[in-house]
Amino acid sequence: VNITTPERAHARDDLPWLRRRTTRAVPPGAGAVPPAGGAVFSSNHHGIYPDPPQASANSDLSANDSMASAGPPQPRADLNLSANDSMASAGPPQPEPAIPGPDNMDRYRVARTRDGLPTILTPKEPVVTLTRVQSGVGALTIQAVISDSVGDLTLGCTYNLVSGQSSVIHHGSGLRVAPAGSRRPVIIATSGFGELTVDLAQNRELERLVVIAYSESGAALSWDGTLVVRTYGGARVEVPLRRSPGPGVLVPLSLYNIDGEFVLRAEQALISGSIREATAAFGFEDISWLDDHTALS
Amino acid sequence: MAAPMTRGSNVALTREIPSLRGVVLGVKLLSAERVLTDNLVVATILCNSSGKALSDAHFVFFNQLSSPELSVTQLARAVGQDIEQVEIDLSAVPTEVSRIVVVTYINEGNAARRTLGQLREARVRVLNLADNTELVRSENLATGLHNETGLALGELYRHEGGWKFKVIGQGYGNGIRALAADFGIAL
Numbered sequence: 001v002n003i004t005t006p007e008r009a010h011a012r013d014d015l016p017w018l019r020r021r022t023t024r025a026v027p028p029g030a031g032a033v034p035p036a037g038g039a040v041f042s043s044n045h046h047g048i049y050p051d052p053p054q055a056s057a058n059s060d061l062s063a064n065d066s067m068a069s070a071g072p073p074q075p076r077a078d079l080n081l082s083a084n085d086s087m088a089s090a091g092p093p094q095p096e097p098a099i100p101g102p103d104n105m106d107r108y109r110v111a112r113t114r115d116g117l118p119t120i121l122t123p124k125e126p127v128v129t130l131t132r133v134q135s136g137v138g139a140l141t142i143q144a145v146i147s148d149s150v151g152d153l154t155l156g157c158t159y160n161l162v163s164g165q166s167s168v169i170h171h172g173s174g175l176r177v178a179p180a181g182s183r184r185p186v187i188i189a190t191s192g193f194g195e196l197t198v199d200l201a202q203n204r205e206l207e208r209l210v211v212i213a214y215s216e217s218g219a220a221l222s223w224d225g226t227l228v229v230r231t232y233g234g235a236r237v238e239v240p241l242r243r244s245p246g247p248g249v250l251v252p253l254s255l256y257n258i259d260g261e262f263v264l265r266a267e268q269a270l271i272s273g274s275i276r277e278a279t280a281a282f283g284f285e286d287i288s289w290l291d292d293h294t295a296l297s
Numbered sequence: 298m299a300a301p302m303t304r305g306s307n308v309a310l311t312r313e314i315p316s317l318r319g320v321v322l323g324v325k326l327l328s329a330e331r332v333l334t335d336n337l338v339v340a341t342i343l344c345n346s347s348g349k350a351l352s353d354a355h356f357v358f359f360n361q362l363s364s365p366e367l368s369v370t371q372l373a374r375a376v377g378q379d380i381e382q383v384e385i386d387l388s389a390v391p392t393e394v395s396r397i398v399v400v401t402y403i404n405e406g407n408a409a410r411r412t413l414g415q416l417r418e419a420r421v422r423v424l425n426l427a428d429n430t431e432l433v434r435s436e437n438l439a440t441g442l443h444n445e446t447g448l449a450l451g452e453l454y455r456h457e458g459g460w461k462f463k464v465i466g467q468g469y470g471n472g473i474r475a476l477a478a479d480f481g482i483a484l
Contacts, residue, residue: 232483
C-alpha cells in the first residue's frame with residue numbers, strides 16, 4: 001500500500017465514523033474493498049482467530065506495490081530496503097502481473113457458499129464464510145441428518161456470548177436456550193436428534209458457537225451422516241459426521257462471529273471423554289458444571 | 298410544521314433546499330407487542346434504475362452499517378425519537394444508484410410469528426443531515442396493515458439532477474423474502 005498518496009488509498013468501510021473524511025468519489029465498481037473482517041485464516045493460527053484483513057506476507061515496501069495495481073506479491077528472498085527502492089521514489093519497474101485488476105485485491109480468497117450447490121467442508125477446505133446478509137437475516141439452522149443405525153446421537157452446542165455468558169445447551173438437558181432462561185434466546189436447541197437455531201437478528205450477541213454431537217446414553221456410536229447448516233436464503237453447508245465407531249464427543253463444526261460475518265469451520269475432533277472435556281479442549285473455561293455432561297446454568 | 302405526507306406523495310428536497318448536502322432518514326416503529334418490536338429490522342437498499350439492489354453490499358442494515366462507498370450509513374444507535382436512523386451523503390451516492398429505499402421487516406428468528414398489523418405507529422421522516430432539522434414526515438403508515446411482515450416505508454430518488462423523497466407505505470406479505478425478491482437481494 002502506498003501510504004504517501006492518501007487519495008489513492010482505499011476507503012475503509014469498517015470505520016464508518018471516518019466517512020466524512022473521504023474526499024474523493026469512489027469509481028463505480030470499486031467494491032473490491034474487502035469487507036471488514038473479511039475473515040482470513042492462516043495455518044499458523046490454529047484456526048482460532050483470523051488475521052487482520054490487511055495483514056500481508058509481503059515485506060516489499062516499494063512504491064509500485066500500491067493497492068491499485070497490486071498483483072500477487074513477487075516472491076523475493078530479501079527484504080529490500082535499499083535507497084532506490086524507498087517509498088518516496090518508485091522502485092525499478094516490475095513486470096505487470098498477468099492477473100488483472102480487482103482480483104488481485106483478493107490475495108486471501110474468502111471461501112463463500114455457492115448458489116444451488118452445497119458447500120462441503122473437508123479437512124483440505126475446512127472453512128467457509130457467510131456474507132453479512134447470510135449472517136444477519138432470518139435464522140441459521142444446524143441439523144444432524146443421520147439414520148437410526150448411528151445410535152442415539154444428540155446434537156448440542158457450547159457457546160460464548162458477547163455478554164460474557166458461556167454454557168452448553170442440548171435438547172436432552174434442562175438447558176435448551178442460550179442464554180439460560182432467556183425470554184429472547186439467541187440459540188435454541190430443538191427436538192429430534194437435535195437441531196440448533198440461531199436468531200440472526202441477535203447475531204451481534206454471539207461470539208462463537210461450537211457444535212457437539214454425542215450419545216445421550218453414553219453408548220458407542222456408529223458415527224455417520226451429515227451435519228447440515230442452512231441459511232435463511234437456503235445456502236447449505238455440510239460436514240460429514242463419518243468416523244470410526246466408538247464412544248466420545250464429536251466436535252464437527254465451530255462458528256466464529258468475525259465482525260458480523262460468520263466463519264464456519266469443520267473441526268476434526270472426536271474427543272474420548274465427556275462434554276466437559278470436549279468444551280475444555282476448545283477453550284471454554286467459564287462454565288460451571290453440574291456433572292460431566294450438564295452445565296449448571 | 299407541514300402536514301404529514303400521505304402514501305404516494307413526494308417532495309422535491311433539493312429543489313426546495315438547494316443547499317441540502319445530506320439527509321437522515323428516521324424510522325419510528327411503535328407497538329405494545331414487545332416480541333414484535335424486538336424483531337423489527339430496518340434496512341436501506343441502494344437500487345439502480347431498474348429498482349434492483351446494486352449488490353448484497355448495498356443492503357444496509359444492522360449487520361452491514363455502510364454501503365461500500367460510505368454514502369449510506371445506518372447509525373448503530375439512533376439519536377432521539379426514531380428507532381433507527383440512516384445518514385445519506387447525497388453527493389457520495391454512486392451515479393448508478395437511482396433510488397434509495399428504506400424498508401422494515403420482521404426477522405423470522407426464534408420468536409413466535411408476529412405481523413405488522415400489531416404496529417401502533419410506523420412512520421419515516423427526513424432530517425437535514427447538516428443541522429438535524431426535520432424537513433418532512435410521513436403519515437402513520439401502520440393504518441391499513443394487517444398480516445404483512447414487510448413494509449417499504451419511503452424512498453429517495455433522483456429527479457432532474459436533484460433528489461426527491463416519496464412516501465411508499467406498501468406492505469409485503471412475506472417479509473424479507475418478498476422484499477429481497479422485489480429488490481433483487483440474494484439472501
